[in-house]
Amino acid sequence: MALSPLRRIWTAVPVRSRVTGVDAETLRRWLADLPPPPGYGVSARPLRYRQAPHLAAFCWYEDRLIELQVPEPFGAWNEKVYYRARRKPGRRLAFHWFSRSIRFRTRREVLRFLYCHEFFHWYLREVRGRKASAETACDRFALAHFRARHAGVDWRALLPGYDPARRRPLKRAA
DSSP states (O other), rough: OOOOOOHHHHHOOOEEESSOOOHHHHHHHHHTTTOOOOTEEEEEHHHHHSSSSOEEEEEEETTEEEEEEEEOOOOOOEEEEEEEEESSSSSOOEEEEEEEEEEOOOHHHHHHHHHHHHHHHIIIEEESSSOOOOHHHHHHHHHHHHHSTTTTTTTTHHHHTOOOOOOOOOOOOO
């Protein structure tokens, strides 16, 4: 059976996993319907926490790596995700934050949410050429896409300027 164009591109993305019970091929399969980051690798590793599980991931521009961290030991938990802010009236700089409480039940959900969030950082920097620190925009993208099935989605139409098949020179790390 021939691979879809998106799966073919994912086979070229280096994927590593040090999370127990999630090997590299499982991680690749879980992320296969999401847009790949050409020129970058994806790595998953355990996150040892002290009091409560939380979300943690990084987009290392110098190393060309998206690193996802899964809480170990893993248990379902709720996380408040801030997706929008509105300035409050008045002279002082104050904001009203809008949030959603998300229940993360599986490692797959955590990895997909973190990947969507960090992918959007990558997209803003490498494709759009903008400052990549737009946390609420990245959270909005992740909230919209981490639980949905995206078979047959044209990411080029959804993300202006994004073409996973085109090799573009990546920005130099600062």
